[in-house]
Amino acid sequence: MSTELDIEFVRTQFPAFAEPSLAGSAFFENAGGSYACRQVIDRLGEYYRRLKVQPHGGYAASREAGQWMDQAYERLAPYLGVPPDWLHFGPSTSQNTYVLAQAARKRLRRGDEIIVSQQDHEANGGVWRQLSDDGVVVRDWNVDPRSGRLDPAVLATLITPRTRLLAFPHCSNIVAEINPVRAIVAQARAAGVWTVVDAVSYAGHGFADLAELDADAYLLSMYKTFGPHQGLMALRPAFLDWLGNEGHYFNAQQPRRRMVPAGPDHAQVAAAAGVAEYFDALDAHHYPSADPAHRAPRIRALLRAAERPLLQKLLDAVKDRPALRLLGPADAARRAATVALQVTSGSPADVVAKLAERGIMAGAGHFYSVRLLEAMGLAPDPGVLRLSFVHYTSAADVDRLIDALNIVLPR
Template sequence: MRPLGKTERFDVEHVVRNFSMFRSPVETAPFYYLDNAAMTQTPDCVIEAMYKHERGWRANIKRGLYGPAEEATQAYEDARQTVARFLGTSDPHEVVFTSGATSSINMLALILGYGMRPGDEVLLSLLEHHSNIVPWQLLSDRTGVILKFLPVKEDGCLDLARLGAFINERTKLVALTHGSNVSAAITEVAAIVQCAHQHGAKVMLDGAQMAPHGPIDLDALDVDFYVFSSHKVYGPTGVGVLWGRRECLQEMQPAFGGGEMIDAVTLQKSSYASVPHRFEAGTPPVTQVIGLGVALDWLMHQDISGMKKHLSGLAERIIAGLATIDKKSGLINIFGPALGKERLPLVSFSIDGAHPHDICQMMSDRHGVALRGGHHCAQPLHDHWGIQGSTRVSLAIYNRVNDVDAFLNGIEDCIGLFC
């Protein structure tokens, strides 16, 4: 399927035709997929590229001096170039392949931890996914590093007015989400980076929820590390990215040892390969990396500003629809920035008297709507709000008005049933 040219108007029906799962037989019950913040669907071109790689002669990369091995190595390194392009950097050597955002953050915590001392500080926030909390807690337990947490405001955005009180000469790293998987808040990065760098601290952004919504401009962000996962950017599972500024990566020891990450090995000591290879020990997920490259290339060929307008329109329809239902019931609490404010295209909410798991079960069973309910791996944020969990509806490039309307109909039904 030929992707949309960049100059063509965004046409969701055209986009949908890139995904075979939307071409199910007419007799199957309708299914509305609105759990995209957990995982997006994969366009056919990604599946075909991975299938093509697996069904021919496959070979390991960086080792063999014969055709299929050289082709696989080339495809793998081409994907690295594509990721670099997606991140707006000219240096593919700043791109490290990992198994996902979680493993990228764990790797960073392990490595940066070598250089941290008891009393050094890492600044996180109350908005973070557990993947950007627990690795730092493990580090803190090991090293005595102190964790601090930037608070959030009523609207689910970071309270940047308090930034100055949280960053000081002991701060070694500020590690924050670029966009919240629960409140949908988008982090205003400039003030954070300026304050952190003034104090000699590095900045890492967790881009797991931001990367699905188009190319990242790392030059403009001016951060030191950036992470994201493939399966949320229309790519396969099992692969992700740790991007690091070259001078930062060059100062870092590897986290894991093994084949292909070395320069020379003796029984006493080893020296390491240059970046990024020193961070990719052993055989990487070659097929998935190739798939990720194709997925990002596909995404970059879409009309990104058209997509953003389309998705923010759908998110507004969700918020306005929930507000209308709330006018009648008075039972719905919507979290995150208010209507009209910039946000990710996802909406978390609660319904008084209905457990999120029951809502999700009912929405699936009676309406064919796939949502996510629970704490969304952001328990501290839900604790802060004084609730056990919320229900989340999250959008991707292929979602249409009928998905949103099926969701809103289902929620009305839900309220009638439960409350």
């Protein structure tokens, strides 16, 4: 079953597209944070208006506040292909990975080994590397310096009988090549190695089926997937059981509280259910007669199909320009819709400023991927120009971006 995304319907679901202050602009910094859908905004506002109390208590408002929070787990879980009790919210993915690393610190011993990729955002790399202070051996899974690619054959040479954990991204926020997560996880599991997958740069382009990927930990940021500023991680129960408790000691037997030292943000957790409501609305609009039980794969395919031709058009427009170096593959089928470019004439920040004058919102810098840029021979300062979009980006937006690039960076 296939259909074309109704971009006009999609944009009615995002208040930003009706916001006067944003009129006349095209948003290409979605990798830094997407627009929020109206379902999330409505839930957040209503929660603050009438449910801003301690949840899960004995009075009506408290019971309902807790139910709203519980709905976030229950509604998002089917779109990720895991049971609700696998899901854990935290203030951000950076905070969540830090907590995971601290929990793992209690189980790792001097001489144990972990593998961390050079592709990683520092949040999923640095926190694991810091464990070397306790005598944990950190092995780098280096990228190919020209393409930025991670080679599973190289990984095979790094795994030893002392390897305990592997951290890597579903895709990089710079190179954007989609890594073969299922195959990498299988390679690690065969050696008894836990896997921690950073999906922040992937999830905005469609939630993955985590049952198929089989990772032990899978992390994403809700604020980059049309939701509130929360991090969400799916933890396999066996991995959670192995990790040390990071919550209050008297909550150690409550799985949902073990990885949240400060406690949850009640309102934002409750609002996160709005992302699932948005996906429901997308599915009902595009597939009104289809079985609701199979929404997740339909939405996944719908979003990807909407992005891919626009991504290919942008890649074709930038890949052979003398003033730019495209980082990552030039084939849209192999990457997410995040396009990082080395600017060979001028600075990325100057290009961003000039694009802004033409109504294009873009980003410049190292985007916390300093190690990756250095491995590819690029200076983190000034970094790269980054153009990123998601399914609500229109063909007209991409055309406008290409036209602006032609003016700002003539061939």
